[in-house]
Amino acid sequence: MSIYEFSAHTIDGELQPFSTYRGKVLLIVNVASHCGLTPQYGDLESLYRRYRERGLVVLGFPSNDFNQEPDDEATIKSFCARNYAVTFPLFAKIHVNGPDTHPLFAYLKEQQPGLSPDGEIKWNFTKFLVDRNGRVVRRFAPTDTVGAVERQMVELL
Structure with missing residues (x-):
């Protein structure tokens, strides 16, 4: 199994196969608009x-698993564009924990369980770094700065 076998719906409802990202370095993040880390x-x-x-x-990947992303996709997309000029790909809301966990996030957690014995995501803005070969190489905590991610990421580019 590899990251390229998964797909997810974009924030606009289109099914996006991850094979599209073959050869790219990916930073996959569960996000929320009503969080202190927003x-x-x-x-x-x-x-x-x-x-x-x-x-x-x-x-x-917006998720309301921590009760901080109650909005629908259109509102999320508008919020991100208006407040942060987001141009990176956003996806439809998903679950990152529990019985309805999106298969992509189940895979990410399996590959990089982090410090938690169960691998569960503890908060919004958990980040997963994927190399150009589709290998999940690192998991970053929600409070890890983008600067900390950048130092690891640059080595893969």
Whole structure:
């Protein structure tokens, strides 16, 4: 199994196969608009703009698993554009924990369980770094800065 075998619906409802991202470095993040960490949207967008020409793609997955993303996709998309000028790909809302966990996030947690014995995501803005070969190489905590991610990510570009 690899990251390229998964697909997810974009925030506009289109099915996006992850094989589209073959050969790219991916930063996959569960995001939320009503969270103390929401300003990370701006940092993630800056990172994306700085490195997209070198092969980075940031992928944002809204989730209400922590009760901080109650809005629908249209509202989320508008909020991100208006407040953070987000241009990186956003996806439809998903579950990152529990029985309805999206298969992509089940795979990410299996590959990089983090410090938790059960691998569960503890909060919004958990970040997974995927190399150009589709291998999940690192998991970052929600409070890890984008600067910390960037140091690890640059080695993969």
